[in-house]
Amino acid sequence: EPEVTQTPSHQVTQMGQEVILRCVPISNHLYFYWYRQILGQKVEFLVSFYNNEISEKSEIFDDQFSVERPDGSNFTLKIRSTKLEDSAMYFCASRPTASTDTQYFGPGTRLTVL
Amino acid sequence: RKEVEQDPGPFNVPEGATVAFNCTYSNSASQSFFWYRQDCRKEPKLLMSVYSSGNEDGRFTAQLNRASQYISLLIRDSKLSDSATYLCVVIGSSNTGKLIFGQGTTLQVKP
Numbered sequence: 001e002p003e004v005t006q007t008p009s010h011q012v013t014q015m016g017q018e019v020i021l022r023c024v025p026i027s028n029h030l031y032f033y034w035y036r037q038i039l040g041q042k043v044e045f046l047v048s049f050y051n052n053e054i055s056e057k058s059e060i061f062d063d064q065f066s067v068e069r070p071d072g073s074n075f076t077l078k079i080r081s082t083k084l085e086d087s088a089m090y091f092c093a094s095r096p097t098a099s100t101d102t103q104y105f106g107p108g109t110r111l112t113v114l
Numbered sequence: 115r116k117e118v119e120q121d122p123g124p125f126n127v128p129e130g131a132t133v134a135f136n137c138t139y140s141n142s143a144s145q146s147f148f149w150y151r152q153d154c155r156k157e158p159k160l161l162m163s164v165y166s167s168g169n170e171d172g173r174f175t176a177q178l179n180r181a182s183q184y185i186s187l188l189i190r191d192s193k194l195s196d197s198a199t200y201l202c203v204v205i206g207s208s209n210t211g212k213l214i215f216g217q218g219t220t221l222q223v224k225p
Contacts, residue, residue: 031211042201045214048211048212056208095211101146105157107156107157
């Protein structure tokens, strides 16, 4: 069964450094999402992406964040200058078409900012 | 008011028990409703969609009451493997399909 993959599974970085989290959505899916979950808190929406552009972003998704689909298979989340409060699990999800609501989640990347 | 509100629990029940979780949502224009399951430090996994007519999948039954903006999940004959956090999830009025998650309700099934 196809699945969403994410790399790395765990990323440790120093405050102020740039990180890129990578996701490979399910092939032929058209809608892509990033969510994050700070330890002990709820899953929060960051951004949605469709047709090579951002379709919606949350207040969390400020100028430090960007997303890209560079080659038709990868979907990346970049944090330019990480802060301690960016430490969280980051989940990528994809959805096949507009007619289905189901999103398929990747296993997540745990980001630790020191 | 939180967009999606759940009792965080934990609910500690013996094997074989029936347990019910509730959830309320604030946006009356919300379109779709789900229960997800999340194991510790893992990704959310879809358990079932929730429809106004109610739906059942084995030991799991979900109900939606649009008038009260209330969603429920009933688990019958609890198994040890049901121990997890159950997330109430809503798609709001946005047409992007973004999911809005509740805090989750933790279930611990004990032998």
